[in-house]
Amino acid sequence: MNDPTHRDTFLQGRTALVTGSTSGIGLAIATALAAAGSKVAINGLGTPEQVASAIATVDAAGNGGTRHFGADLRDADAIAAMMADLAAWSNGGIDILVNNAGIQHAVPLHEMPVSRWNDIIAVNLSSAFHTMRAAMPAMAARGYGRVVNIASVHGLVASKDKAPYVASKFGIVGLSKVAALEYAAQGSRDSGGITVNCVCPGWVETPLIEPQIEARMAGGSRDDGVRALLAEKQPSLRMSLPAEIAALAVFLCRREAHNITGASLPVDGGWTAQ
Known part of the structure; x- marks a missing residue:
């Protein structure tokens, strides 16, 4: 019988950076x-309390030693300094x-402030370029590396009123494909190779969407609100949990996933199958 207390620590000795990881999907990953x-x-x-809580949560799950890097991802110089510290x-x-x-x-597009466009492109897209550019040569030198970019269904299809967000997510899908091609032949099956993939979630159950659920409850239950919200886009009528997105990200880090690269994997309950 399998020991339920056994952890598969196949990433022992590896180090990871997860951006946007003080809460939500990032913290789960x-x-x-x-x-x-x-x-x-x-x-x-x-x-400071939220950061300390996130560190404690990650430490408790693993072997400790978690560290927070506070770089502003709108600032290329701050990212470069963070990546140098990480090295x-x-x-x-x-x-x-x-x-x-x-x-x-x-x-709507014509109402989008230019400053919001600039910030969304910087955080959602340009920051990934800066981190990948700094991190991937060392991955190639070791013969193992994993880049998992959390895109969105909006990297595959569009919705109204989200011009910079959709542009940034389509952009990260394209960026990932190019990096996947450039590094595809590095490493080996035994070393694990270098892969670059996108995970493209649909609706995920995080606190950020609670107001949208409540707006659709119409006097009914929370489940009624969820179904009404998802009926607009997601045929399964079920949201994903952050831990489910995290499980896919972890699987992509396995050696057995060495030939999964350049992919954009929807976790969207059939949204993009329509």
């Missing part, structure tokens, strides 16, 4: 990577890079 044995660097916004912290460079940080602002 950081926690799952730690549980698989990796040392994890988190990055993201929050009060020293991880003895030459991280093995796993998860670009999860993302921001949103939903208004």
Whole structure:
């Protein structure tokens, strides 16, 4: 029988950076990577108490040693400094890079403030370019590396009132394909190779969408609100949990996933199958 207390720590000795990981999907991914044995660097916004709570959560899942890097992902110089610090912290460079940080602002195109466009493109797209550019040469030198970019169904299809968000997510899908091609032949089956993939979630159960659920409850239950919200897009009528997105990200880090690269994997309950 399998021991339910046994952890598959196949990432023992690896180091990871997860951006946007002080809450939500990013925190779930950081926690799952730690549980698989990796040392994890988190990055993201929050009060000192929120950051300390995130570190404690990740530490509790793994072997400890979690560190928070507070770089502003709109600032290329701040990202460069963070990646240099990470190279020293991880003895030459991280093995796993998860670009999860993302921001949103939903208004029609002609009403979109230029400053919001600039910030969304910087955080959702340009920051991934900067982290990948810094991290991937060391991955190639070791013969193992994983880049998992958390895109969105909006990297595959569009919705109204989300011009910069959709543009950024389509952009990260394209960026990932190029990087996957450039690094595809590095490493080997035994070493694990270098892969670059996008995970494209649909509706995910995070606190950010609670107001949208409540707006559709119409006097009914929360489940009624969820079904009404998802009926507009997601045929399964079920949201994903952050831990389910994290499980896919962790699977992509396995050696057996060495030939899964350049993919954009929807986790969307059939949204993009329509």
